[in-house]
Amino acid sequence: MARTFNARVTVTLKNGVLDPQGKAIEGALASLGFDGVGQVRQGKVFDIDLEATSSKAARARLEDMCEKLLANTVIEDYSVEVS
Amino acid sequence: MARTFNARVTVTLKNGVLDPQGKAIEGALASLGFDGVGQVRQGKVFDIDLEATSSKAARARLEDMCEKLLANTVIEDYSVEVS
Structure with a gap:
């Protein structure tokens, strides 16, 4: 049975990648x-x-979304929380 | 004694506020x-x-930063995690 999961994906710049926006905020x-x-x-x-059948399935799909769309894995890291 | 805290501030749109960027991602x-x-x-x-003298002092300062710069409290909510 599929149920709805609320997930939060956080995408951050890798260490060493310049962040001019962060510098401006500083x-x-x-x-x-x-x-x-x-x-x-x-x-x-x-x-x-x-919607997914399990938390594990939801996480796998979210990681796939990160790889394909949400993050630029050359310069960004991502983390996924499913609840 | 002041020590350095690593904080994460998350700023999200309030419910009901249109999010065209989110819609585009959908x-x-x-x-x-x-x-x-x-x-x-x-x-x-x-x-x-x-740098702050305590976790509580760090949190208070971060909330002040959110009110003054990091979030637009008319349309955005913020949350602060200090570690």
């Missing part, structure tokens, strides 16, 4: 007076409702 | 042959290194 936080802020890295999050 | 996943995909919502994640 600068903006400093301008606003927030001190003690080190590195800031920005990533993406996808909340996906998915 | 369409793209369907075109790629992924069936059983319901709603997709896209959000942002910020990984922030922060």
Whole structure:
């Protein structure tokens, strides 16, 4: 029996990949007076409702989606949480 | 003594706010042959290194950053994890 899973996929830049958006946020936080802020890295999050027969099947499909569409695996890592 | 905390701030659209980017991803996943995909919502994640005297102080500062810069609280919700 298929049921609906709520999944969260998080896609972040790999270490060493330049993140100009993160750098801009670091600068903006400093301008606003927030001190003690080190590195800031920005990533993406996808909340996906998915029908699947099991949590394991849902996870496998989500990883496939990451490989094919959601992440650029040359420069990005992804993680999948299914609940 | 200040120490460095690694925090993750997740910013997501509030329910009811239109998410054209999420809709585009739904369409793209369907075109790629992924069936059983319901709603997709896209959000942002910020990984922030922060010096603070305690986890509680770090969290308070991060919430302040969300209110002032990282989230548009009219249309977005945020959550903060400190480790």
